[in-house]
Amino acid sequence: MIVNYTELIKNVKGTSVQKPLSGTLSGHAAGEPFDKHVYDEIKKQFPKNTFRQYEYLNDLYTQNSEVIGYAAREKLFKSPSVHFLLARGKDVTNKWNTDNLFDEKQNDTADILVVKDDFYEIIDTKTRNISKSAQPPNIISAFKLAQVCAKMLDNKEFNDFTINYFEVDWELVADKLICTDAHVACLFKAKPENLYINWAAAMQIQFHVCDLDQSFKGTMEQWTRAYLKHFVAQVYKRSEYMINEFAKPFEKYII
Numbered sequence: 001m002i003v004n005y006t007e008l009i010k011n012v013k014g015t016s017v018q019k020p021l022s023g024t025l026s027g028h029a030a031g032e033p034f035d036k037h038v039y040d041e042i043k044k045q046f047p048k049n050t051f052r053q054y055e056y057l058n059d060l061y062t063q064n065s066e067v068i069g070y071a072a073r074e075k076l077f078k079s080p081s082v083h084f085l086l087a088r089g090k091d092v093t094n095k096w097n098t099d100n101l102f103d104e105k106q107n108d109t110a111d112i113l114v115v116k117d118d119f120y121e122i123i124d125t126k127t128r129n130i131s132k133s134a135q136p137p138n139i140i141s142a143f144k145l146a147q148v149c150a151k152m153l154d155n156k157e158f159n160d161f162t163i164n165y166f167e168v169d170w171e172l173v174a175d176k177l178i179c180t181d182a183h184v185a186c187l188f189k190a191k192p193e194n195l196y197i198n199w200a201a202a203m204q205i206q207f208h209v210c211d212l213d214q215s216f217k218g219t220m221e222q223w224t225r226a227y228l229k230h231f232v233a234q235v236y237k238r239s240e241y242m243i244n245e246f247a248k249p250f251e252k253y254i255i
Contacts, residue, residue: 005184016176031127053110054102079160120161138204149224158220163187167209185212192227
């Protein structure tokens, strides 16, 4: 890890952000102010190394403005796995120029990106209203994670990036959201076989950061293989359920 999370938690706990003007206290509207707050705190630690994902891409392509087109810009990344996680699609990348910069997208892999010595620390900020019991949030597409694991194995790259999740627990006091606690967890320290895939929610892995076990002791290569074993097993289990539940009852009508 690059970021000092002990210091970050200390600096975030007890702080507050303004209640969203829209009045809603769910989802993106509640999370965005804390996300920006966490970003500002990390940027204090690493002012020249901390980016939003779109900022990093704009900066990288601007510094290499002579490199044009998706295929050429792909080579600006030393790691194919990092490129897969961070780059935008072919069409928009081909159209990128200094007069047509990228904007932030809600589905970017990284809320915050810290880049140092060719190592990428991808940070996703999650928020939780402690006054309510809620379903764990969407974390990352299980399929996307399987794809990047395959790329890591194909290219034998296990030391180029990590994915960390930072949870801000908050409660509403008057017109402010106050951070009561904060938690950090590394995706690659969780036991892959314990990751829950919600197939009904676009194949999203879901968990509360504070509840994610951090007991995996193997290497990154071992983690990727263990995750792919878990993912494939869950796919077969899901497909068997779908066939039995939604196909077999109607087969007699189409024979």
